[in-house]
Amino acid sequence: MDSHTLVSRPRAVRITKVRDENGQAKSLFFRDEFSSKALPGNFVIVWLPGIEEMPMNISRIDSESSVTVWPYSPGTNALCSMKEGDTIWLRGPYGNPYKILGNNSLLIGSGSGLSPLLALAKHIASKKLSATFILHAKTEQGLIFHNELAKTCEVVTATTDGSKGRKGKASYVANGLIANGKFDVVYAGLGEIELRMIFETAEARKMPVQFGLERPMLCGVGLCGSCSIGKYLVCRDGPVLNSEQIRECFAELGVFRRTKSGAIVPVKDY
């Protein structure tokens, strides 16, 4: 990486390792100086020439960093079939990361929202702070990162259908734990409708939150405005927004978003 490397110009990196997380999601490991200096919550934009460009959270930040990919589109399908030695292109990292607050945190992640929270859980553990992690998925098959998380914090497993651990949506399980009131901060990476429900509970208990948001993104650098929520840009001000910022854009959170053309459409749960 020379001094001329432009952060927003895709750079080719070789995949050094592929890890099958649950028979569906794959973690692709690579060596990238920029990513190894990222903080939990930062994201990269992955490009496969001629196929697709996709924003992705960094799931592990190390000399070998990783993105964890769920197959749902031409680009993510291609990524999931990649092998060691294959090449992907990255730009970034981008965005404002999670900030560590307090001594005892609650982390909540579900499905594809789990990636940045794995990096965050490891970061919190490295500071010798305690954390409880609600590891959620729709069904048992969707759960990932369990063994890795169990080494860093207390894990509460939950599924929407109850096939493993506690039964219910992530917000339902989270609100039960938040009601105990022993946490200093709530970190969550979920769909906006779920985040909305958690925010109401946390606000009632005056518990600060940091939410990792995902909105359709075109440029990733604060030019196009397609990822806006209220006056904030998910790519620049986010993806992690704090309680004060969420309060300001609460009318929009989980209610409506903008398409890449800028049109306003209702938010659907995922």
Next chain:
Amino acid sequence: MSQEQISLEVEIAELSLRNPIILASGILGHSAEIFERIYEGGAAAVVGKSISLLPRDAYKPPAVVEVRGGFLNAIGLGNPGAEAFVQELKKLSAKKIPVIASMFGSDPEDFVKMTKILDSAGASAFELNLSCPHVKGVGTEVGQDPDLVTKIVSATRRNTSKPIFAKVSPSSEILLQTVKAAEDAGASGITATNTIRAMALDVESGMPYLSNRYGGLSGEALHPIAVRCVYEIAEHTKNPIIGCGGVVDWESAVEFILAGASAVQVGTVLASKSIGTIEEILNGIKGYMVRKGYRRISDFVGLAHSGK
């Protein structure tokens, strides 16, 4: 001279602005909330993202790539259409934020309809995008056709009494012809310029970075080209000019003013630096004026022409 004796206020084609910095079209131009944030951040006015009569999808990503000296973009004029933009204007109706509506198209009849609804929805002025370099049939292709420019500007003029700015391309071989056609048809002023058609290739894959292959170059690399355009146009017109292209600090803004611009637009710098840069530019201009003894922006508009 002290800072208190200085006024940054400018008047361009009956548009009174608290200072000469305007948000350029295509940058964060969808939402009322963001317009408000940029106005609070110091900009005197905002230009919306160019809109068409009907909604239009953006190009597939990659739509943006960084190059040395700036960015290439090919967003593809994606926009939610004129009616959706009216909703954003309505959200701002109680606030005193000058919003300049940017329009594109190839059919003068579209401009008639858009001008009518945007004028009554409270747009403060209009900017006609005769210069987008990466979409077929509109933008630059329209700007290269003086007859069509005449028709489009006249169609807009007939339906509003508000200022109309024609935004022209830096790559045009007939720049001054386009400017003249626009002014003769009723344009109040000129915005110079838009991005310039450009390309960047990834050497590993051998492919263009942008899904549209071609994009528009913005940022520092564009600035000297845009300054040349402003200077050239200023030699031929008395109407106000708005400088646009590669403003990254107060110095690059002042260059535009010296070349003949009465106001200056900012865009890419909000991404390459931040929205906070607007405030820095304004402070820098003030410092320059104190040093030079200028009380008003108009004291140094076009000064570069006098020394020839």
